[in-house]
Amino acid sequence: MEKLIIVKVGGAVLEEEALINDFLDHFTAIPSKKILVHGGGRTATLLSKKLGIETKMVDGRRITDHETLKVVTMVYGGLINKSTVALLQSKGCNALGITGVDMNLISAVKRPVGEIDYGLVGDVTGVNASAFSVLIQAGVVPVLAPITHDGKGLLLNTNADTIASSIAVAMADLYQVSLVYCFEKAGVLADPNDDESVIPHLNFKLYQDLKNEGKIHSGMIPKLDNSFNALKMGVTEVIITSANTLNISKGTHLSL
């Protein structure tokens, strides 16, 4: 099967002029078929503030009312997505900026109200693998902003890590998929205070042990749970590496 690399990068890289060019150079240089998934939370929070809209976060997730949905649609789907695509095009990468709404690429349902009402937030229910394939086989590099829809006309703010792993799992029937999470650190650290302590190989057993010992940073847990789940669902490899170098041979390689 042909290789497909899916790279997730946080807004912190694409929102920082000093970092974005290097990162997109590294991304452009990846020789295989590829997809980029990005965030943009910091800019969304800044724009909300300028517009007098209060930002409410619970466990790192944005509570999304109607006005906040407009902000994230503008920031993720418009400003960050199109600025990134323009830079990639200037580097010779045939990028196409999209959301899960376009070509019905990613369908979702509004998250049911439980203990917390997240508002207009989507839980992914389906990925249109054949539509992704049409684009990829045409030599196009999809660049995804984390917005999905419910199929009834409603846009939904959706976690970008989840979008990346959902696409990875859906494409695993058609491609040999590598899922790469870019990170401000060089990988998963054995000691959070020592940037040199990158764990090169992390299997599920070691992950459980480190988690039980409280050695894995709480913010990493949903990302790693997502990652091991993707491996169980047929994704070939998951790598957590530095956004600065996007070096897939370094960082932390996960295995079951």
Added chain:
Amino acid sequence: MEKLIIVKVGGAVLEEEALINDFLDHFTAIPSKKILVHGGGRTATLLSKKLGIETKMVDGRRITDHETLKVVTMVYGGLINKSTVALLQSKGCNALGITGVDMNLISAVKRPVGEIDYGLVGDVTGVNASAFSVLIQAGVVPVLAPITHDGKGLLLNTNADTIASSIAVAMADLYQVSLVYCFEKAGVLADPNDDESVIPHLNFKLYQDLKNEGKIHSGMIPKLDNSFNALKMGVTEVIITSANTLNISKGTHLSL
């Protein structure tokens, strides 16, 4: 040759909840291959105001500084584009929301500074007809926001009427192209004060006569000049009709 209908609609329709659903129903019902080009100026002006950015217009064109470029990228490329695509998807139309930047669909140069410095405004230099064809032949309906790029990473705010006619001309080698400008009136009026006075057929000679007699509203002149130019360049038909009905058999049909 296969038929392709390119519809340009102003922001005033897509920004008005009372109008948007009917318009998108009519658009979805068009049986041939199709492309939608939209504006969104009113929302851009509102957002600029909320952000304390002054809106400067010259002859209906927006002077676009760096902050205004961010606003139009967010509003045209994000909010209006994705909201429209979500509604079209809910109606069974396989829409893909894009700008001229994506897949390098429309390249442009920054307008040279003459008597007026329009700022970060683009003049179209090329349309990637083969990329449009790939999408259309895959059953996708492109929905275009009026943003282009210079190929060096710079986004450019670009007139939506010009984008529509540029695409129409570029696609005329491959398709039998109809270019449809949607309008708040039912067509070109012989008497601007009489909404019933639609001119059903307007040829170039009659247009020149009416223009010389001062009977054509000044705001219509660039649109009609654009339209007659498209006909000269191989577009099969140009129709100016009401956005309310999107009835292509009515309105004003232009001919050389």
